[in-house]
Amino acid sequence: MYEDLSVEIFMERLKGRTPDEPEFHQAVQEVVEHVIPFILEHPKYQQAGIIQRMTEPDRTIIFRVVWEDDNGEVQVNRGYRVQFSNAIGPYKGGLRFHPSVNLSILKFLGFEQTFKNSLTTLPMGAAKGGSNFDPHGKSDAEVMRFCQSFMTELVHHIGPNTDIPAGDVGVGAREISYLFGQYKRLAHEFTGALTGKSLEFGGSLIRKEATGYGNAYFMEEMLRHQYDSILDKTCLISGSGNVALYCTEKIIQLGGKVVTLSDSSGFIHDPDGIDEDKLAYLIDLKTVKRGRISEYAEKYGCEYHVGLRPWSIPCDLAFPCATQNELDENDAHHLIEHGCIGVSEGANMPTTQAGIKAFQEAKCLFGPGKAANAGGVAISGLEMTQNSIRLAWSAEELEKRLQDIMVGIHRQCAQYGTEEDYVNYVKGANIAGFIKVADAMLAYGVI
Numbered sequence: 058m059y060e061d062l063s064v065e066i067f068m069e070r071l072k073g074r075t076p077d078e079p080e081f082h083q084a085v086q087e088v089v090e091h092v093i094p095f096i097l098e099h100p101k102y103q104q105a106g107i108i109q110r111m112t113e114p115d116r117t118i119i120f121r122v123v124w125e126d127d128n129g130e131v132q133v134n135r136g137y138r139v140q141f142s143n144a145i146g147p148y149k150g151g152l153r154f155h156p157s158v159n160l161s162i163l164k165f166l167g168f169e170q171t172f173k174n175s176l177t178t179l180p181m182g183a184a185k186g187g188s189n190f191d192p193h194g195k196s197d198a199e200v201m202r203f204c205q206s207f208m209t210e211l212v213h214h215i216g217p218n219t220d221i222p223a224g225d226v227g228v229g230a231r232e233i234s235y236l237f238g239q240y241k242r243l244a245h246e247f248t249g250a251l252t253g254k255s256l257e258f259g260g261s262l263i264r265k266e267a268t269g270y271g272n273a274y275f276m277e278e279m280l281r282h283q284y285d286s287i288l289d290k291t292c293l294i295s296g297s298g299n300v301a302l303y304c305t306e307k308i309i310q311l312g313g314k315v316v317t318l319s320d321s322s323g324f325i326h327d328p329d330g331i332d333e334d335k336l337a338y339l340i341d342l343k344t345v346k347r348g349r350i351s352e353y354a355e356k357y358g359c360e361y362h363v364g365l366r367p368w369s370i371p372c373d374l375a376f377p378c379a380t381q382n383e384l385d386e387n388d389a390h391h392l393i394e395h396g397c398i399g400v401s402e403g404a405n406m407p408t409t410q411a412g413i414k415a416f417q418e419a420k421c422l423f424g425p426g427k428a429a430n431a432g433g434v435a436i437s438g439l440e441m442t443q444n445s446i447r448l449a450w451s452a453e454e455l456e457k458r459l460q461d462i463m464v465g466i467h468r469q470c471a472q473y474g475t476e477e478d479y480v481n482y483v484k485g486a487n488i489a490g491f492i493k494v495a496d497a498m499l500a501y502g503v504i
Contacts, residue, residue: 062103064093071112078161080381080406084168085112087410087425091484092491105503107495114141114167115148117160120210122188124202126195136207138186138214138222141167144497146180147218149434149441151225153187154232163187165381166225166405170434172490173427176466179438184220186211192227204235212240217248217444223437224253249444252437261440262452263459264433269303269403270456271432271463272376272424276401277311278467279422282480288312293372293392295319296379297343297350300403300430304376305336317367319379320350324367327359371395378403386411393419402426413483420479428466428486435462 067089072082089108096102122134137160140148150170153163163185170183188207192200214220224233233253240250247258254260263270273287280286290313294301297318305315314330318339331339335357342348354361368375368388375397377384381404389412392400399422402408406426408416416423439458443449450458466486474485 062093062097062108064089067093067108075164078164080161080165081168083410084165084406087406087413087483088168088172088487088491091487095488095491101499102495105499107498110498111142111171111491111494112168114139114164115143116140117164118186118214119160122190122203122207122210124199124206126199132203134188134190134203136186136188136210137163138211138220139163139167139184140214140220141183141185142171142494143182144494144501145175146182148184148215148220149174149181149223149437150184150186151223152228152232152236153185153225154190154192154227155187156189156191158187158189162381169405169427171494172487173431174434174438175490175493176428176469176486177431177435177438177462178465178493179435179462181434181438181441184222185225186222187225187228190227192232197231200232201235204232205239208236208239209243211236212243215240215250216244217250217441221249221437221441222251223434228253230255249441252440254440256449259440259444261436261443261455262450263455264436264440265299266303266306267436267459268300268430268433269305269378270307271435271459272300272304272378272401272403272429273307273311274432274460274463275424275429275467276374276376276399276422278464279399279401279424279480279482282467282471283422286311287374290314290373291316291371292374292376293317293367293370294376294378294403295324295367295383295407296377296404297339298378299344300433301376301378302336302340302343304378304403305331305339308376309333309336313374316372317370318350318353319367322349322351323361323363323365325350325354325359325361326367326370327353327357329359368392372397374398375400376403377407379407380404381406382409384408384412386415388412389415393421398422400424401429403430405430417479417481417483422480423482425483425486427490428470428482431466432459432463435459 118138167185174181401424469489470485473488474481
């Protein structure tokens with residue numbers, strides 16, 4: 058039945074049954090280019106149709122979300138939860154509230170989550186969800202009413218041993234708090250059914266820092282593998298959310314110099330580097346005042362480039378931490394030509410496939426998001442553990458666990474991705490993430 062398995066035929070069939078889902082197709086293409094050759098060398102996976110089953114979610118839930126704005130007008134949004142795989146644990150993955158949310162984006166994120174969660178070695182399956190609701194500019198009361206309506210449907214599909222959502226773009230501490238309050242009201246129980254909660258009711262320390270810290274740790278491991286380090290390296294970072302800000306913080310602690318950050322309006326270039334005082338200003342600006350990155354340039358007298366991304370600046374290391382497909386082939390070539398020796402993805406799929414190939418052909422270190430930005434879901438998994446045992450670990454213990462997890466992810470990627478004088482971390486992450494989930498699926502039989 059599977060004798061004709063090839064990347065080309067597989068992708069043609071996938072696109073035929075999932076039309077108009079370009080982000081999902083891109084994510085699957087990047088995985089199957091490495092996994093299908095591995096499957097052909099291991100017939101047990103081919104005979105069981107594992108990759109065909111992996112690329113079809115267990116279930117996709119789509120529902121209407123009706124809420125009332127502050128003017129008394131009824132608003133209607135669409136809610137989603139894509140439960141991709143629970144082969145190695147309950148479904149786990151974030152909720153995203155943004156106008157761009159659609160089924161293709163959530164399927165791409167859920168599919169990536171399958172491999173990311175597997176790499177952490179924690180018992181977590183994969184899911185993703187959200188809505189095309191935009192919390193930006195809404196009052197707290199409007200966000201609360203939307204979240205309560207959203208959870209009124211979602212409550213039927215989640216639970217601490219079933220599916221544990223977390224935050225993502227547009228879903229921060231405020232949204233998680235409203236969602237958890239409504240879950241608690243409807244389920245009549247206090248259980249760890251969401252992660253990213255406030256510390257007062259079951260949240261974990263260093264959750265907001267985790268993805269950024271983990272991204273920096275992964276880069277440090279890639280460099281350490283080549284007897285190098287972040288120390289004294291000039292670094293470009295895109296974005297200015299939690300991932301970018303706390304990746305900046307950890308790079309400063311590791312002795313590197315961050316010279317750029319960005320938002321949707323443009324990027325700042327501070328050749329002197331962002332120090333701890335400047336970072337404190339940025340954290341207040343972006344997380345409390347919700348200001349624009351241009352205000353940093355005005356305060357510190359540095360360059361601000363309107364409508365551009367930072368990949369034109371010479372550097373040693375680059376950390377795309379903003380959004381998908383923000384770094385293309387031309388950007389990759391520019392970075393390589395101007396001295397960049399390593400890239401670590403803090404966002405989900407921020408580099409196009411052509412950009413990835415350019416980095417790999419130049420033997421530039423490249424850490425894919427499913428490995429490099431797994432720190433966030435790792436701490437979410439540890440929050441689940443803390444909720445289960447009714448204990449809270451210290452920030453120091455959690456950061457040590459996080460660092461150990463990122464070291465372990467790097468080790469798995471190097472094991473399966475080493476090719477003569479170069480480690481193909483994309484290949485390594487895909488194969489290592491695949492094996493654990495695939496072996497669990499084989500053990501269950503045909504389900």
